[in-house]
Amino acid sequence: MNAQFDSGQIVVTAGIHAFMENDPHFSQHVHHFLARHLSGDWGDLCTEDWATNEEALLDGYRLFSAYKQEGMPPIWIITEADRSVTTILLPDEY
Numbered sequence: 001m002n003a004q005f006d007s008g009q010i011v012v013t014a015g016i017h018a019f020m021e022n023d024p025h026f027s028q029h030v031h032h033f034l035a036r037h038l039s040g041d042w043g044d045l046c047t048e049d050w051a052t053n054e055e056a057l058l059d060g061y062r063l064f065s066a067y068k069q070e071g072m073p074p075i076w077i078i079t080e081a082d083r084s085v086t087t088i089l090l091p092d093e094y
Contacts, residue, residue, distance in 0.1 A: 007083070
C-alpha cells in the first residue's frame with residue numbers, strides 16, 4: 001500500500017504496547033491497520049466520518065481511523081494535523 005501522507009513519528013499507547021508484547025498476532029494486526037490508515041483506508045467509520053477524513057487529507061487537518069477485528073479490541077489511529085505524530089491507541093485511552 002502506498003502512503004497518502006506523512007505519518008510523522010509513530011507512537012503507541014501503553015495499552016497497545018501491552019497487547020503487542022503479549023500477542024504477536026495482535027502486533028501483526030496493528031501493523032496492517034497502520035498501513036491501511038497511511039494508505040487512506042479509514043477502516044470502520046461511518047460515511048460522514050470517512051468524508052471528513054477525505055477533506056482533512058486535502059486540507060491538512062487531523063486524520064482518524066478505527067479498526068475492528070473479531071477477537072481483538074478496537075484500535076484507533078490518529079495522525080495530527082501537522083503530520084508530526086501518528087498515535088495508535090485503544091478507544092478507552094483517548
